[in-house]
Amino acid sequence: MRDVAIIGVGMIKFGRYPEKTVPELAAQAALLALKDAGMSMKDIELLTSGNLYQSNAMVGQRILQIIGQTGIPVINVSNACATGSTAFREAYMSVASGAYDVALAIGSEQMGKMGLLGAGGGGGADPAYSTEGVLGSGLMPAVFGMAGVEHMRKYGTTMEQFAKVSVKNHKHSMHNPYSQYQTEVGLEDVLNARVVSWPNTLYMCCPTGDGAAAAVVCSMEKARQYTTKPIRIAASVLTSDPWTQRDLTMPDINTLTRNAAKEAYEKSGVGPEDLDLIELHDCFATAELLHYENLGICGEGEAGRMIDEGATYVGGKIPVNASGGLLSKGHPLGATGVANVCEVVWHLRGEAGNRQVEGAKVGLAHVIGLGSACTIQILEK
Amino acid sequence: MAEAPTAEKPQEKTQKPIVPFLRLPSEPGEKPYLQGSRCTSCGAVYLGKRMACSKCFSTDPMDEIKLSDKGELHVFSIVHQSAPGVPTPYVAAIVDLPEGVSVRCNITGVEADPKNLKFGMPVQMTTQTIRTDREGNDVVAFSFQPA
Numbered sequence: 034m035r036d037v038a039i040i041g042v043g044m045i046k047f048g049r050y051p052e053k054t055v056p057e058l059a060a061q062a063a064l065l066a067l068k069d070a071g072m073s074m075k076d077i078e079l080l081t082s083g084n085l086y087q088s089n090a091m092v093g094q095r096i097l098q099i100i101g102q103t104g105i106p107v108i109n110v111s112n113a114c115a116t117g118s119t120a121f122r123e124a125y126m127s128v129a130s131g132a133y134d135v136a137l138a139i140g141s142e143q144m145g146k147m148g149l150l151g152a153g154g155g156g157g158a159d160p161a162y163s164t165e166g167v168l169g170s171g172l173m174p175a176v177f178g179m180a181g182v183e184h185m186r187k188y189g190t191t192m193e194q195f196a197k198v199s200v201k202n203h204k205h206s207m208h209n210p211y212s213q214y215q216t217e218v219g220l221e222d223v224l225n226a227r228v229v230s231w232p233n234t235l236y237m238c239c240p241t242g243d244g245a246a247a248a249v250v251c252s253m254e255k256a257r258q259y260t261t262k263p264i265r266i267a268a269s270v271l272t273s274d275p276w277t278q279r280d281l282t283m284p285d286i287n288t289l290t291r292n293a294a295k296e297a298y299e300k301s302g303v304g305p306e307d308l309d310l311i312e313l314h315d316c317f318a319t320a321e322l323l324h325y326e327n328l329g330i331c332g333e334g335e336a337g338r339m340i341d342e343g344a345t346y347v348g349g350k351i352p353v354n355a356s357g358g359l360l361s362k363g364h365p366l367g368a369t370g371v372a373n374v375c376e377v378v379w380h381l382r383g384e385a386g387n388r389q390v391e392g393a394k395v396g397l398a399h400v401i402g403l404g405s406a407c408t409i410q411i412l413e414k
Numbered sequence: 415m416a417e418a419p420t421a422e423k424p425q426e427k428t429q430k431p432i433v434p435f436l437r438l439p440s441e442p443g444e445k446p447y448l449q450g451s452r453c454t455s456c457g458a459v460y461l462g463k464r465m466a467c468s469k470c471f472s473t474d475p476m477d478e479i480k481l482s483d484k485g486e487l488h489v490f491s492i493v494h495q496s497a498p499g500v501p502t503p504y505v506a507a508i509v510d511l512p513e514g515v516s517v518r519c520n521i522t523g524v525e526a527d528p529k530n531l532k533f534g535m536p537v538q539m540t541t542q543t544i545r546t547d548r549e550g551n552d553v554v555a556f557s558f559q560p561a
Contacts, residue, residue: 179508283489
């Protein structure tokens, strides 16, 4: 495998665009990334396109029908919330292997105000056999609620500590023009908000929305022809859930993240202590604290204390979700994993505006999709 | 006169389990139970039937086991917002069974408030008819309640 760099990134502000089609949203992000790279579609040798809700509708090809039909191979990717990050990794792998020199990864999604993910499903042909709300819950707020409660059980983590994640990420979002919400909330606001699935209140749940993000990846050798600031992909890892005792009943979001982190640290030669910033998958506030430990930025059971001490604010020891995270920036599923890469790249280039993590040299982007898939990208300048 | 074809006989309405691993024995005195499988190679236990063991990859036939109707509350969430038509709030939970397998279920018989729930508390399975399916059968579900 050879060295691969990111030479162009772009995203549109996450939000709601009912007047646009998915390929139109994606095309905007793609053109931004190409412009950033100083390239045009004629330079691109492979497209990977991540989209979940239109995964049977050839989104990648429809994007090219808008921005340039060059006949290149297109891979449409679907991998739950890790859809975009898996598309990014496929682009990376294709270049790292030597098969292609330049690839474009795009993530896109249009969710509208669809409400709780999967809330309409279950029961097969006859809804009388739907198990939702009868045999517990498979919906994400409860799944991530229970994951947080498991941390409470093990370590005595409190609802206030989980709520502080929401306060932090909303505060960070104030400085991110790409964020779906850019609103500060106080601890009392979070704690007193409507409960969605205890312990997660409304402000502790990411919103649904629309968005797109794109990245141009290129062999390091070729990258230097286009930019003086190539961002090296030091590791790009994808795992699925290994057997653990409760996983089939209660999705184990921890083990596959730990496996991915271990592999990413080994491959990159970077340890958690070397990271200058992290964008991690805070689909719910509860998830963020678990991932502090899963990614090894604190010891077992220390995540609650870490948020109490403010260590993960911009300006703290290891800033987490400087973008505002999924909680504020939004989580248009297919776009999320590519948007995380954009955010880390901007920090490493020193282009992150008022939310800039000063002097950032190494960053990590983490995504988890339930069912389950985990991606970790370690990027360095 | 020819015998009426069997298809014209009125179909008998029966009780049907909401999931295949909930067994509803028809013999008098037999209680509903959860059916599990135990891998004969590594001992991993699963709900329902399995083609293979996802822990050790054995494809040998598994032992069918009757799971205990008593367990311990592992974790829970109080669900206040759900799919349309699902009554809230309710307690969604994971219960550990002594055979080494967990089950996703509702906790019933308590008000849906975290103060009523303790980690590790003993719980007992119960069944209830919850709906009628399109063919008119009673759909039976299970839940756990504080023992």
